[in-house]
Amino acid sequence: MAIKKNKKDLTVKLPSNSPVVPVKAIQVESKKKTKGELIIAKSVYAGNNRRRLLIKTFNFGWRDQREGLMENLALLLTAGMDLLGALEAIRPDRGFWRLNFLIRILQEDIESGFAFWQALERTKIFRAQDISLIKIGEQTGKLDETLKMLVLQQQKERDFSSKVKSAMAYPAFVLSVTFAVGLGIAWFILPRLATVFASLSIELPLITQILINFGKFLGTYGNTVVPAIIVAFVVLFYLLFFFPGTKIIGQFLSLHTPAVGKLIKQSEVARFGYVLGTLLSSGMPVLEALKSLSQSTELRSYRKFYRYLEKNLEEGASLKDCFLSYRTVSGLFPKSLQQLLIAGEQSGSLSNALIKIGEMYEDKIEITTKNLAIILEPLLLFIVWLGVLAVAVAVILPIYSLVGSLNN
Secondary structure (H helix, E strand, O other), X not given: OEXXXXXXXXXXXXXXXXXXXXXXXXXXXXXXXXXXXXEEOXXXXXXXXXXXXXXXXXXXXXXXXXXXXXXXXXXXXXXXXXXXXXXXXXXXXXXXXXXXHHHHHHHHHHHOOOOHHHHHHHHOOOOHHHHHHHHHHHHHOOHHHHHHHHHHHHHHHHHHHHHHHHXXXXXXXXXXXXXXXXXXXXXXXXXXXXXXXXXXXXXXXXXXXHHHHHHHHHHHHHHHHHHHHHHHHHHHHXXXXXXXXXXXXXXXXXXXXXXXXXXXXXXXHHHHHHHHHHHHHOOOOHHHHHHHHHHHOOOHHHHHHHHHHHHHHHOOOOHHHHHHHOOOHHHHOOHHHHHHHHHHHHHOOHHHHHHHHHHHHHHHHHHHHHHHHHHHHXXXXXXHHHHHHHHHHHHHHHHHHHHHHHHO
């Protein structure tokens, strides 16, 4: 490798089969017009590497930045601005250092000769389905339309997720407050009641004895037990719904919970229709679209089915064959939905059928969300009533026994 230095630049002659790809390089021709002579701006190279390392170090919490970047790019490109100019217009001057660094490395990679989708892929923070969609948009010369389609897809996914979360927020809040109040009563009030009842020379009912023993236990070990219960509850919640190795258990419980499971399934079906329909309508091959869909879904049962579809369609099977041969497909997709997809495949309008399914299930989600609160509210009140009744009975029964003994 030949190296030639000057004041600002470093000229490096690389062999044609060299695996090294500089961050920012301009290929020039020598007198002999040999290939592989590259000029590397050392300051830019070092700065880009530092920013890329920083983004990899803090590779979390990028969802808002990703979606905001795509929304602004779609708007500016539709207005006629070129890609580099749009990125420069979006890049903030102050604050938002993460977004600033992200846009800088995208600009420098594009100026180096990388395609936009390649620059996004090199950051390691964009989803595979988004990169595939943008790649198709660049190759067909319709990047602005593709970005608008991507923004619409992101909005739909965000709406589905927020509807499920908002539907679950009310019952979660009520149960959390009930748990906190019950724990407070057990920790602070029951030990005092235990002292009062222990001084009475009467035979206590079983439920009162259990309550008193629990109160004595918390009065003695409450400073250790109560924090341990709270920590155990938080750890259990994390293991069930967030830890990759065990969250399948939480997904199973959620999918088989009345009303809640129905809402989650409708949300995933609507997402399936919108995402897959959008990818197919943009020109993406069905196998690549299914692969992107399976990589982006959180529910393991649906991910497994998407991979099954991808494998069997690659071998030449039809959607009808896949639905008939998959044992648990009826628990994932209703029969009417399967018939609609089969008809769409046979008529050559599968993408339109998928988008129609997304719209149809979006309306169903709206109805289910409203009905969920109506269904869960009496159930939650019944649970709270049971707790209050148990404490009331445990306290009132000894009082009646005491009054009866005094009368005798």
